[in-house]
Amino acid sequence: MKNITKITILLLTALFSGAVFTQDFPPLEFRRLSDRALLMIGGRESNNVVALSTERGIVVIDSGESPVMGRAIRSTAERELGRKDFAFLINTHDDWDHVQGNQVFADVPIIGHDQCAARMMILAAALEEAKSRKAPPARPRTEAAVVAKAGKLPPPPPVGPIAIDIKSLSITPPDVTFRDRMRLDLGDLRAQLYYFGRAHSRSDVLILIPEEKLLLVGDLFYKNSLPVFAGRGGFETERWLEVIDEVLKPEHGVEIIISGHGPPLDRAEFTARCEYVRELVSGIAADVSKGLTLEKVQERFDLERRFPELAPLDQKGSRGGSLHRGNVEAFWSFFKKR
Numbered sequence: 346m347k348n349i350t351k352i353t354i355l356l357l358t359a360l361f362s363g364a365v366f367t368q369d370f371p372p373l374e375f376r377r378l379s380d381r382a383l384l385m386i387g388g389r390e391s392n393n394v395v396a397l398s399t400e401r402g403i404v405v406i407d408s409g410e411s412p413v414m415g416r417a418i419r420s421t422a423e424r425e426l427g428r429k430d431f432a433f434l435i436n437t438h439d440d441w442d443h444v445q446g447n448q449v450f451a452d453v454p455i456i457g458h459d460q461c462a463a464r465m466m467i468l469a470a471a472l473e474e475a476k477s478r479k480a481p482p483a484r485p486r487t488e489a490a491v492v493a494k495a496g497k498l499p500p501p502p503p504v505g506p507i508a509i510d511i512k513s514l515s516i517t518p519p520d521v522t523f524r525d526r527m528r529l530d531l532g533d534l535r536a537q538l539y540y541f542g543r544a545h546s547r548s549d550v551l552i553l554i555p556e557e558k559l560l561l562v563g564d565l566f567y568k569n570s571l572p573v574f575a576g577r578g579g580f581e582t583e584r585w586l587e588v589i590d591e592v593l594k595p596e597h598g599v600e601i602i603i604s605g606h607g608p609p610l611d612r613a614e615f616t617a618r619c620e621y622v623r624e625l626v627s628g629i630a631a632d633v634s635k636g637l638t639l640e641k642v643q644e645r646f647d648l649e650r651r652f653p654e655l656a657p658l659d660q661k662g663s664r665g666g667s668l669h670r671g672n673v674e675a676f677w678s679f680f681k682k683r
């Protein structure tokens with residue numbers, strides 16, 4: 346069902362061709378994380394994109410919202426890193442704003458989770474079919490509008506699609522995929538990729554670069570928002586906790602955490618968000634096994650009391666709802682059905 350919704354959203358939007366994105370892309374903001382690591386920021390959703398200069402070539406993580414943004418990423422990385430040899434593109438997950446520039450990197454291996462490739466292949470086929478049709482739909486819709494219609498709180502940073510010229514888009518799925526973990530030898534650097542398990546999307550990958558003390562977390566964790574997994578369903582909670590334990594091992598020395606959007610997190614901020622997830626998962630599982638009602642569990646997991654330092658990150662809805670309460674409800678329903 347979600348698949349179909351996503352395809353519809355993409356196609357309706359893609360068919361509504363936007364003049365803005367046929368022009369040159371505005372220059373990306375960028376800053377150095379180190380001699381070898383460049384952080385670029387751009388696009389309607391302020392996507393963070395990282396490029397690493399390694400002995401095997403440049404490795405880019407995520408390709409942005411559109412082919413024009415992908416080209417801006419490629420040329421900025423070439424200019425700032427002083428080389429043109431690309432080794433890999435890695436996708437953190439399959440959301441449109443992270444993968445629609447992939448076609449610009451079609452000359453190098455593109456790495457992603459199995460599900461990232463599978464879902465993008467479905468979209469690619471649907472897009473090609475839409476290109477062969479003539480009549481455009483009346484109006485574009487956004488993901489936010491769909492969510493609002495369903496009476497739910499809109500999610501934080503991840504967002505609705507942009508207007509994009511359908512003719513310029515060629516959905517390009519990863520051609521190197523993995524199921525659990527993958528290790529990339531980049532000469533002077535290693536990249537360790539971990540499938541997080543179904544959470545924000547079905548294809549979320551964490552990318553750890555120990556030599557740079559760097560961890561990329563896609564849209565799973567943010568500096569300015571709580572993690573939000575509500576409304577996504579089919580959680581893989583054991584795997585989440587396993588992966589969190591792994592990436593936080595002291596020997597990896599992670600210090601800089603880059604989200605898909607927004608400012609980087611430091612280790613303490615990331616750890617606090619991981620602990621929030623851990624406490625919700627294990628605490629609510631135990632409460633459900635004791636037969637506690639949702640109301641009782643909401644009370645026991647009151648954000649201000651349980652996680653005071655995270656309380657400012659919650660977004661509240663009009664009728665007593667909030668991102669946090671949505672999380673509690675989602676976990677309660679998940680464990681109840683299990």
Ligand SMILES: [Zn+2]
Binds near residue numbers: 605
């Ligand atoms: Zn995103």
